């Protein structure tokens with residue numbers, strides 16, 4: 284049970300000699316009541332869908348006084364995220380309110396002229412042409428992390444979710460702030476964000492009751508203290524960057540350099556702070572959950588895991604695999620693609636309609652919440668064969684049909700760090716799989732969605748050495 288009036292869905296998980304259907308909630312057989320909807324949303328935003336939702340389509344309903352529009356058909360997704368982005372560019376208030384305490388007016392939740400001004404700067408800082416600059420932090424942090432795993436006593440149980448979060452937090456911390464960041468400051472940043480993310484709640488009752496901007500979120504003292512510490516640390520790092528040129532090619536130094544760029548308006552200290560926090564927040568949990576789910580899927584699909592090991596051994600032989608090998612790791616990439624299909628790290632994209640509009644034959648009210656839901660889209664039975672099965676090979680031959688696979692979103696607000704995230708996921712998976720076999724302990728796996736999609740309570744695993 285998930286509390287009074289709300290029955291948690293049963294989890295489905297099936298396996299056979301040549302197939303694996305990883306954990307997903309059993310669809311509901313009847314529409315949820317209001318109480319179930321609200322409590323279900325607080326528990327997990329993927330737990331309340333009915334069978335008919337697992338097909339592409341559009342729908343409209345109300346939660347209290349708010350119209351909710353589901354736009355989950357390729358043509359509707361194209362309209363909301365690409366062609367009519369001007370109408371639907373604003374993020375839904377629950378997400379904005381949940382994140383504003385940490386990232387202020389950062390790109391992820393800004394819109395209008397502010398977003399338009401900053402997007403090119405942030406996109407430039409993480410652009411795929413600059414990926415090589417981040418090869419060193421990605422490789423060295425992962426290699427150090429692998430040494431820590433190697434030093435564990437045999438049979439030790441780890442939480443893969445926590446470990447992957449620590450790994451990607453360290454990579455993004457070094458990429459954003461540079462290698463000069465003091466160890467204490469790095470730890471403070473990582474701990475502050477972890478405290479915040481563990482407690483963040485993306486359901487905003489005020490918005491559903493009729494307040495178009497939702498209610499400001501009040502955090503408990505623990506989170507307030509964590510956020511305050513985080514802000515102090517980031518402010519200090521920003522000031523250090525402004526005071527002296529470290530000569531490092533970090534994301535922050537790139538943003539700082541635009542202060543002297545005559546083509547761009549200068550980013551103030553607060554803007555630098557917000558964008559640095561945004562890059563950290565947007566750029567670590569997403570890759571961490573992708574890696575966590577990949578370990579779970581591979582461990583349950585021995586044929587896919589064997590092919591991964593074969594590819595890594597063929598590409599790298601006896602030497603450590605590295606950044607330069609990433610383009611050759613097509614199976615590894617297919618595993619990550621398929622992982623993000625089954626478990627999209629951000630499973631729901633929410634927008635606020637800036638004015639009345641029409642999506643298909645649905646009349647959308649001004650200020651309605653418009654949802655694009657990769658969780659459902661990626662499992663739509665009319666778009667995917669055997670949608671609930673783990674089959675990485677589906678990504679080898681052909682790319683998916685347009686607007687049927689959108690783990691990084693699409694359109695002007697597409698993930699700015701998609702190449703960074705994809706490269707990082709493939710590289711970390713390959714570097715760790717070269718040395719270790721990750722084995723979940725068999726505890727039940729329950730996907731749970733707040734802002735991101737994680738296994739509830741983490742993923743306990745043991746590690747076996749390969750080499």
Ligand code: HEM
Nearest residue numbers: 390391565566569570628629632691692696698699700704
């Ligand atoms: C597997 C890894 C990742 C996934 C699946 C992912 C996914 C996404 C998605 C779906 C969005 C749009 C959300 C929405 O429209 O509501 C987004 C936005 C964003 N992501 Fe990522 N992301 C990943 C990694 C990263 C990394 C590594 C960075 C930075 C280094 C990053 C930076 C951003 C930024 C700045 C935005 C806001 C863009 C805007 O609104 O203009 N992401 N990401």
